Each structure stands twice: as C-alpha cells, then as structure tokens.
Amino acid sequence: MALTTEHVLDALRSIIDPDIGRDIVSLGFVKEVTIEDRRVSVVIQLTTPACPVKDQLKQQAVDAISALPGVEEADVSMTAAVYTPANREGMIPGVKHVVAVASGKGGVGKSTVACNLAVALAQSGASVGLLDADIYGPSVPLMMGADEEPEFDGEHIMPLYRYGVKLMSMGFFLEADRAVVWRGPMIGKALQQFLNDVAWGELDYLIVDLPPGTGDASMSLAQLIPITGVVIVMTPQDLAQKIAYKAVLMFEVLGESAGRPVPILGVVENMSGFVCPKCGTVTHPFGSAGANVAAERLGVPLLGIVPMDPTVTAAGDTGHPAILVEPESVQAEAFRSIAGQVAARVSAVSMAAQTSS
Ligand SMILES: Nc1ncnc2c1ncn2[C@@H]1O[C@H](COP(=O)(O)OP(=O)(O)OP(=O)(O)O)[C@@H](O)[C@H]1O
Ligand SMILES: [Mg+2]
Incomplete structure (x- = not known):
C-alpha cells in the first residue's frame, strides 16, 4: 500500500501538545507534508518560537x-x-500579546524578570517590546543600558x-x-x-514592567488594553503568600472593572536560594x-525559580541582563526556561479564550 499524506497525518x-492538551x-500545526519515494518531509508550525517542548515534539514527529511502513x-x-x-478589539495594532510583570510588593525582582524575559524571548526568535510602566521609579534604562532620548517624528515616539x-x-x-511627582490620572495618560x-511595529510580545503594588499603573493598563496575562513575581520570604495572593486578587478585580479578564499566567519565585560560587550548587x-x-x-502554575546571585544584581546595575552576561549560568538557564513557560502559557490562554468566545 502506497504511503499517503493521510497516513502521515494519522x-x-x-x-499531543502538552500545554494545550x-x-x-x-x-x-502540521503545515506541509511531502512524500518523495521513501522520504517524508513535514513542516510543523508552533505557536511560539520559545516553545519549551520544541525539541521533544520534533523527536516525537520523527x-x-x-x-510508518515504507x-x-x-x-x-x-x-x-x-x-x-481573531478578536483583537482594543489591542494595539501589530502587537499580538501584552504580558504584564507584577507583584504585590516592591523590590522582589519584577524589573529583573521583565528584562531577562524580554531578552530571552527575543533570543528565541520572537519580536519583543519592553514597556517600563514604572513612571515614578523606572528601572529599564539602567537594566538595559539605554538612556538616549527617543526620537519623535511628529506622530510617533521611536522606541x-x-x-x-x-x-x-x-x-x-x-x-x-x-524624581517624578505626578498624580494618578497623569500616570494613566x-x-x-x-x-x-x-512606534512598536509588529510585536509578538510586549512585556510590561509594572511598579509594585496595586496602584494606578496596573489599573490604567488593565483598562487601556486587553492583557493576555500577568506574571506574578514573589520571593520565598513571601511564603505567607499573602502578598502574591493580593496581587492575584487585584487582577481579578481589575479584570472585572475593565470588563475583560486579566488571566494570571503563573508565578516566578525570585531570589530563591543562592548559587555556590565555587561549585554552582543551589542552596x-x-x-x-x-x-x-x-x-x-x-x-x-509555577513558571520557574530564579536563585539569588550577585551576578544578577551586577548585571542589572551595568545594563546587561544576566542572561547575556553568563548565558550558561543557573540563573540564565532559569530565565530562559521561564520565558519558554510564559510563551507556552500565553499560547494556551489565548487559544482557550478563542475557543470559549
Ligand atoms: N535573582 C537575583 N539575584 C540577585 N539579585 C537580584 C535578583 N533579582 C533581582 N535582584 C536585584 O534586586 C534588586 C531589586 O530588583 P528589581 O529592581 O528587579 O525589583 P523590582 O521588583 O522591579 O523593584 P521595584 O518594586 O522597585 O520596581 C535589584 O538590585 C536587582 O538587581
Ligand atoms: Mg521594578
């Protein structure tokens, strides 16, 4: 019996995509099937280049x-x-997903996670933007080593x-x-x-680094545009979980008042244990x-755990995210893995929203 496309598809x-089920x-996802004699070629298109199970799915397909016989x-x-x-009502033209990074508390590593997440997604091949929504205490310029004044062409500000x-x-x-002394409504503006x-152009992901707490920026963001999901950052000391829980509840309430849900993609535990500088073991x-x-x-879901490490602090202070400074380190690996988990959850959440609408 000759081999057909149907055999290959069967x-x-x-x-099974483990994130979507x-x-x-x-x-x-299967875009092309070519059969030439005994050679079968297929093209599989995933919903994100940062897919954490890309290699596994490829091997399973091979x-x-x-x-198959023959x-x-x-x-x-x-x-x-x-x-x-398909429903892009209210979304920024060209921007596929807005992902906010938040926490109920200051200093837990939101900006660090946001910067490393953005760079990791870009490294995977996605087009990525990073918006610093911390108007009072912006961290992105220092952490990404950028401080020129953006150009304005009369209509758009160039990122x-x-x-x-x-x-x-x-x-x-x-x-x-x-210091910026602004009142709430100006933050929204x-x-x-x-x-x-x-001029964001075409973006797969716009990562938004939110200021701490339950303030004006989070509220404005939820009201201004549909958010695909939120990454909550916490530290182990928050183990009472009250603060992370408060943040989760806040987005539920913000979603209700904005008239569209603001899903939580998961939590990242940052500064969790420390890496031994000699042997690399995490304690x-x-x-x-x-x-x-x-x-x-x-x-x-738990999206990942990032250990406490002085290189992460130093990297942030010198404008080179840790993931670039020591790409083979435990922390860099953790940030890449988190990026994969975030991307997978973004696909799962937005596909589920599509099916249920
Ligand atoms: N995993 C880590 N290991 C070591 N230092 C870290 C780690 N994560 C963050 N830091 C450092 O902790 C400090 C606070 O981090 P960051 O600014 O990212 O927190 P934040 O939650 O954005 O703070 P804020 O609430 O002020 O916006 C920074 O100096 C950063 O370099
Ligand atoms: Mg910050």
Missing part, C-alpha cells in the same frame, strides 16, 4: 513518521508563528533598541536621578501614550518547596 495525531494535527527517512522542520486570537528588544521608559525623558503613540535557606506550594495555593 501518525502525527498521536502527538490537543494533538498537533487537529491544532493545525519517531512517529519513521515507524518510510526510510523522516525530515521534520519546526517553525513558529505566534498565535493571536530605543537593545539586545533585540524595543524599549520605552519614562526614564528616557528624564534627567538622571530626578503617560501609559496611554506609551501604548498608543510609540535554599528558606526551603525549596515553597514556590510549588505557593503556586498550588494560588491556583496558578
């Missing part, structure tokens, strides 16, 4: 095709196109560009060390300009089960 139906054929060679190419729901990421921050418009008047003085327990109690 074999590929056994492969459906097979890759019914999800429409195995499934190779097991196949001598299976050639599987993986590509990606970031998924965006700065570092490490493959488009950047916008109030810090670009201020003299160093000058500034954010609105940053969302609508910046957890506050215990290591905390993040899992916290995530479970909050009812959201």
Whole structure:
C-alpha cells in the first residue's frame, strides 16, 4: 500500500501538545507534508518560537513518521508563528500579546524578570517590546543600558533598541536621578501614550514592567488594553503568600472593572536560594518547596525559580541582563526556561479564550 499524506497525518495525531492538551494535527500545526519515494518531509508550525517542548515534539514527529511502513527517512522542520486570537478589539495594532510583570510588593525582582524575559524571548526568535510602566521609579534604562532620548517624528515616539528588544521608559525623558511627582490620572495618560503613540511595529510580545503594588499603573493598563496575562513575581520570604495572593486578587478585580479578564499566567519565585560560587550548587535557606506550594495555593502554575546571585544584581546595575552576561549560568538557564513557560502559557490562554468566545 502506497504511503499517503493521510497516513502521515494519522501518525502525527498521536502527538499531543502538552500545554494545550490537543494533538498537533487537529491544532493545525502540521503545515506541509511531502512524500518523495521513501522520504517524508513535514513542516510543523508552533505557536511560539520559545516553545519549551520544541525539541521533544520534533523527536516525537520523527519517531512517529519513521515507524510508518515504507518510510526510510523522516525530515521534520519546526517553525513558529505566534498565535493571536481573531478578536483583537482594543489591542494595539501589530502587537499580538501584552504580558504584564507584577507583584504585590516592591523590590522582589519584577524589573529583573521583565528584562531577562524580554531578552530571552527575543533570543528565541520572537519580536519583543519592553514597556517600563514604572513612571515614578523606572528601572529599564539602567537594566538595559539605554538612556538616549527617543526620537519623535511628529506622530510617533521611536522606541530605543537593545539586545533585540524595543524599549520605552519614562526614564528616557528624564534627567538622571530626578524624581517624578505626578498624580494618578497623569500616570494613566503617560501609559496611554506609551501604548498608543510609540512606534512598536509588529510585536509578538510586549512585556510590561509594572511598579509594585496595586496602584494606578496596573489599573490604567488593565483598562487601556486587553492583557493576555500577568506574571506574578514573589520571593520565598513571601511564603505567607499573602502578598502574591493580593496581587492575584487585584487582577481579578481589575479584570472585572475593565470588563475583560486579566488571566494570571503563573508565578516566578525570585531570589530563591543562592548559587555556590565555587561549585554552582543551589542552596535554599528558606526551603525549596515553597514556590510549588505557593503556586498550588494560588491556583496558578509555577513558571520557574530564579536563585539569588550577585551576578544578577551586577548585571542589572551595568545594563546587561544576566542572561547575556553568563548565558550558561543557573540563573540564565532559569530565565530562559521561564520565558519558554510564559510563551507556552500565553499560547494556551489565548487559544482557550478563542475557543470559549
Ligand atoms: N535573582 C537575583 N539575584 C540577585 N539579585 C537580584 C535578583 N533579582 C533581582 N535582584 C536585584 O534586586 C534588586 C531589586 O530588583 P528589581 O529592581 O528587579 O525589583 P523590582 O521588583 O522591579 O523593584 P521595584 O518594586 O522597585 O520596581 C535589584 O538590585 C536587582 O538587581
Ligand atoms: Mg521594578
């Protein structure tokens, strides 16, 4: 019996995307099937280039095709196109997903996570923007080593560009060390300009670094645009989880008042244990089960754990995110893995929203 496209598709139906929970054929991921004699080539298009199970899915596809009778060679190419729901009401033109990084508390590493997440997603091949929504205490200029004043072409503000990421921050418009004294409504106005008047162009992900707490910026953001999801950053000391829990509740309330849900993508536990400078082992003085327990109690996935390490602090202070300074380090690996988890959750959340609407 001659080998047909249907045979190949049937074999590929056994492969389930673990984040979405459906097979890759019914999800429409299999874009091309070519059969030449005993050689089968397929193209599989994932919903994000940062897919954490890309290699695993590729291997499964090679195995499934190779097991078909009459196949001598299976050639599987993986590509990606970031998924965006058909209903784009209220979204920034060209920007597929807005992902906010938040916490109930200051100083837990939101900006550090936001910068490393943005660079990691860009390194995976996605087009990425990073918006510093901390109007009073912007961190992005220092952490990304960017402080020129952006150009304005009379209509749009041009984002700065570092490490493959488009950047916008109030810090670009201020003299160093000058405090901003603004009232709430002005924060909303500034954010609105940053969302609508910046030439973001085509972006797969716009990462928004929020200021701490339950303030005006979070509220304005939720009201101004649909947010695909929020990453909550916490530290092990928050183990009472009250603060992270408060943040989760806040986005629920913000979603209700904005008339559209603001899903929580998951939590990141930052400064969790420390890396031994000699042997690289991670020690957890506050215990290591905390993040899992916290995530479970909050009812959201754990996206990853980042250990405390002086190189992360130093990297942030010198304008080079840790992921670039020591790409092989435990912290860099943690940030890359978190980026993969975030991207996978973004796909899952937006595909679920599409199916249910
Ligand atoms: N994993 C880490 N290891 C070591 N230092 C870290 C780590 N994460 C963050 N830091 C450092 O902790 C400080 C606070 O981090 P960061 O500014 O990212 O927090 P934040 O939550 O954004 O703070 P804010 O609430 O003020 O916006 C920074 O000096 C940063 O370099
Ligand atoms: Mg910050």
